[in-house]
Amino acid sequence: MPRIATIVLLLAAAAFPLVMQSLEQAYYISFASRVMIYAMAATSLNLILGYGGMISFGHAAFVGAGTYTAGVMIVEGVPSALIGWPLAMLLSGVLALAIGAVSLRTRGVYFIMITLAFAQMIYYLTVSMKAYGGDEGLNLPGRSTLPFADMKDDTSFYYAVLLLLALSLLLLQRLVASRFGRVIEAIRENETRMEAIGFPTRRYKLACFVIAGAFGGLAGALLANHGNYINPSILHWTQSGNLMIMVILGGVGYRYGGLIGALILLGLEEFIANHKIAWIADAYPNYQQHSLLGVGIILLIIVLYAPQGIAGLFKRKGAGHG
Amino acid sequence: MSGILILEQSLNGLQFGLMLFLLAAGLTLVFGIMDMINLAHGSIYMIGAFLAATLVQATGSFTAGVLLAIPATALIGMLLEVSILRSLYTRDHLSQVLATFALILISNEVVRIIWGSDIALGTPQALSGPVELIPGLFYPSYRLLIIGVGLAVALLLYFIVAKTKVGMLVRAGASNREMATAMGVNIKLLFTLVFGFGAGLCAVAGAMLGPIFAVQVGMGDNILILAFVVIVIGGIGSIRGALIGSVLVGFVDTFGRAFMPHLLREFLPPQFASAIGPALASISIYVLMAAVLFWKPQGLFPARG
């Protein structure tokens, strides 16, 4: 994407809340924050899935670890985001290190299933934490605090999320273009040969896994703040599936795949839930409660007929090599 | 901890394990032979349970309902295979994961639309009472039926795979598809039948477990993970591994939930034990899985190299 387009996009995003406020549609500011948070989570998954070729079905564990870290810090009286959010990244990263160290000893199908199983394990662990709500979750007394902005204000929160998302995307861009990024993509292409030319491939895959886990954790911390609520359901393996849907919708291995996918999926769900289409409602009065059916069908169609995702329909993978 | 309690929990573990085996067997067959990850396997289990509940209500007989649900579910499974799943065999694992995940979403909603969120399936009248196995040990007769059915199916499976021509064809198709096709085996038909058979097994498990766990939308999602843990432990493609893995998982999970809190209370201060006891119990099978994988990354009895 040319630099001008990026700047225009950033400016539009910055202006968005002001526009929404003037239109008296402040709800959409909160919705946009949610889209951006999921964009960060999906982008972190795209790093290991799209660039690294590692099909991890347990990414929700890292997002959830971040959610609970940030939430617990608030509940325990340490609401500062400058402590809570980096801590969320750290703990998610450490969790990714532990899970990755065991899982990356396996390949292919085994890897997929093991990451899935470990994520379920973390889910059950969280459910059993009665002190923090157990399986019902916990309402947070407030959001994390930043010294120079009031996070309770949805617009301030929006800008914080926007800033962090922009930084994450920038970091991803540099990462992909760096030595490390080249190694990760090459491992995806031909891991055997990478070993044969002298790269300790498992080490690099693990590093990638940890980085992705840490950014997933940041997204999780923001999620806890967005809803003022922590709940084990964020760790359920079907949430990992949601993130994967976003990645494939937006474009696997495409720099903005996570963002586009989050926008499409959440936008679709929002649209179906809150905007009744008369002619559909006449035939199927309850259709809005079954939005997942539509999501499932669209996903199936995309996988069967357009596996490169929406982005792939318009251009080749952005990070391809010439 | 009395011997009676241990015996009772052992039977529970065996019962759960055998039902898991029904799911795991179908899953590992599809995996081992078609090299396909099928997340929708849990959905077929759910559909089998719902069909059984409906047929039991329609016929008024538990046996008739369950027996009819088996071919009905097998048919649905085969239709699914022919229409959608067949095109996934040659695709990469990510596509298979996403497509079958889409099928989970679709089937959950379709079931919800047709039946609603849940449906009642009760234990058959004749088996609602306990049986005294040994003096002091009363065990629900229905659960004994489950154990019986599970063992019977396991034997049937062993017989089919190891001793019959069909079983040999299945194993041949698994190890060398081209060779099997060259020898005149209709691979496509074989795969469809294998899939249908796996679906039938799911129906048995769903129908039998229905009275114990509730028959509700999404019931397949969590048991699917357990089935995956089983075949990872047992080794992909191996029926024997699936059996041993299932029984192992069944025992560890049951014993973990029953005895872990008590055990911890022996060694740890009570507030600690009650805090981490339930947590450790629920993750015990994952710890088992991690331990097996550390020592044998391809499971206990990998059928493929």
Place this chain on the structure above:
Amino acid sequence: MADALLAVKGLLKQFGGLVATDNVSLNILRGEVHALIGPNGAGKTTLIAQLSGSLASDAGSLVFEDHDITALAQHERVRRGLARSYQITSIFKKFSVLDNIALAVQARSGSSMSFWRPLSAETALFGEARDIAARVGLAGREAAIAGNLAHGEQRQLEVGLALATRPKLLMLDEPMAGMGPEESARMMELIEKVREEVTVLLVEHDMDAVFRLADRISVLVNGRLIATGEPEAIRNNAEVKRAYLGDEVTTARAT
């Protein structure tokens, strides 16, 4: 007398009941071109896999430059100078020729746990990759996508990848596989150039090439090394003639 760069002792590898490598011992001398020949199924590729470290042996030892490398992982052996090329082309099909070779250069020049600095800024790295591309005869083809190369060019890239790791011992597994006479001649010239700086272990079926290039030849049959020696000695060895499909050995032209 040249010393042994790689000393293989008693290597054993079994797959179930099949003995793929049967107590193989041999020395690769520094500076030589050592050919490994044998009928199909003799276990040549299995042996190379064990030497390179991608396959663990059941027994035996490997000493490379006086260091025991038996327990080392493949990437560690590469770092020490033991590289291989593959019989079935194993390159990075979606990358350009230059990017392919640059990867191998990158592997041994500095750490790749570098997350911020753009790779494209490393002119030295790509400069060296360009040189290697020229050495293997791919000058002018650097920008081509590897998957679009002709078969012969892919085999050249295959060797280039291994060469870019600056090996001391280069193990070439059937570099001329699937090549016509012109391409084979080019590959032979390449190996002749390369041998001036690098010790070569050459697995080949092309007997012309073997007898032209090799200083010594080892013959592997059913996992067992039945003879090692200079080309003439091997050509006249009765057991070799018996075990190997004799025609190829006796009718190959002498050096």
